[in-house]
Amino acid sequence: MLSILIPVYNYNALPLVNELVKQCNTCGINFEILCQDDASNSGENAQNQIINSFSNCAFFINDSNLGRGKNINSLAQKAKYDWFLILDCDTFPAQNSFIQNYIAAISESKSIYFGGIVYEDKKPEQEQLLRWIYGQKRETSAVLTSNLLIKKDVFLQHQFDESVTKYGYEDLLFFSVLKKNDFKITRIENPTFHLNLETSQVFLNKTKTAIENLFFLYQSGKISTDDSKIVKAFEVLKKVKLIRFSNFIFKKNQDKIERNLLSEKPSLFLFDLYKLGYFNFLNSCKVSKTLSVSRM
Template sequence: MLSILIPVYNYNICPLIKELHRQCLESEIEFEIICQDDGSNQYLIENNEINLLKNTSYTILEHNIGRSAIRNVLAQKAYFENLLFLDADTLPIHSNFISNYILQINIEEKVVYGGIQYQKEKPIKSEVLRWVYGKSREALVVEKRQENPHISLLTLNFLITKSIFKKVCFNEEIPNLRHEDTLFSFELKQNDIQIIHINNPVYHLGIENSETFLKKSEESVSGLKYLVDKKLIDIEYVKLSYYHKMIDKYKLSVIYGKLFLLLKSSLNKNLLSNNPSLFIFDLYRLGFYCTLKN
């Protein structure tokens, strides 16, 4: 009935897998849990222990193939029609997590997204930016996500069928710069596949430090610009590229980019502080977008 698919990279997935396995047994469903390691060099011994669990497998690729390709590999390996994708650094919040997804399985063509939450306690200073961003921009209630259902999809906790995945899978041709989930959701929208939002969240546990997150955010901006330049997504699909379009319309992009470079160190100081501003974070990303060449 259900194939649970988990891409892994340098993360201990034992707590996640044991909880999923327990819930699947309690639900008395046919299931499999497939964990595909994308060339990790950490936690290999610990993670290998999950092979002792019934209907569970953990295998390791010799070389890293990237976030898009690893998900496609998992889908190809899956035996059942219903695919539940989870990121390795997540953990179900509720004991009926699997049961909630089982209730969504029917003949209707749809993708189901359960949502994400972050810990309530403020983390150490070096991790605050990722935590603030996640709580404000990602940990949205169902009603808020439903306002723009496709762009609200995060690919760390969603249910999809093989038949849909054959129509829309993850694009392996784009650079490994993030925003593969943005392209995935856009193509779902283009194919008129609805996204249903439910309250079935996981905790996101793998919070990067602020410097790493800022660097990844720059990579993400570069990835977005690539998708826009290659006309793989509409420029208005993501707010950042839309705002850049607006300032570029009035020939202000070059000026904004130069101003960003002058103020970058000051913006960095705020973003790496104990009280980062998401408004400044947005200005930072827009400024970085303006510095990128065609």
């Protein structure tokens, strides 16, 4: 019936597994819950090992870091049931009927369902504001693999691209491949809370890593302009020959923008400009290296 796959990294997944076991047992379904820490060497794994004591549940630890997508692929190879429910370890069902809602959806004969992500209404401390505001304003309307129900055969035919080993945009590429193969994602009202709020500085650093991933995917031809607003905006700037000017503006204002993003009133408009600016910067670095090599 249902294999629940939970990629873990430096997080206590035990409360989530407890809740899922309770809901699956209430539904009376055949299930398994497979969790796998991606070589985080975390002290949280002492608690995570308790998962192995539950019926139909297992907790594994990778010998080396695979990256989120490859970690999920690895879990999928271990799974035995016809449907996969992929959940991030720092999520938690918003409803007691979370599993039941997905079981009802399975009977509709579609292949992929996204239940949604929500954030708690309580405003966090200033150091976590950027992550919270971005999550509430952007992620709640996005389609992500942090709460995704998908048929096993569909996933195994179109797994995560394992060339993406760092944080960021593995979802974008995954959904791009599904779209190109004419699969549709059905969104239903079955959300999970996103619980783990990083500090704004950590989130900003991870965003830069994600943009580096996006640039790699763009340069390698794995995504198109239709897949990303950042890539689309970059292509427009390139067409009107404003890349160099845009990069100049970004470098001149980068520190000022970062101060805003770490403040008590972070602007998502500036955050968007920051991501585009960093993407432009990566392109200019590539061009500079190419010119340097050609002049040797």
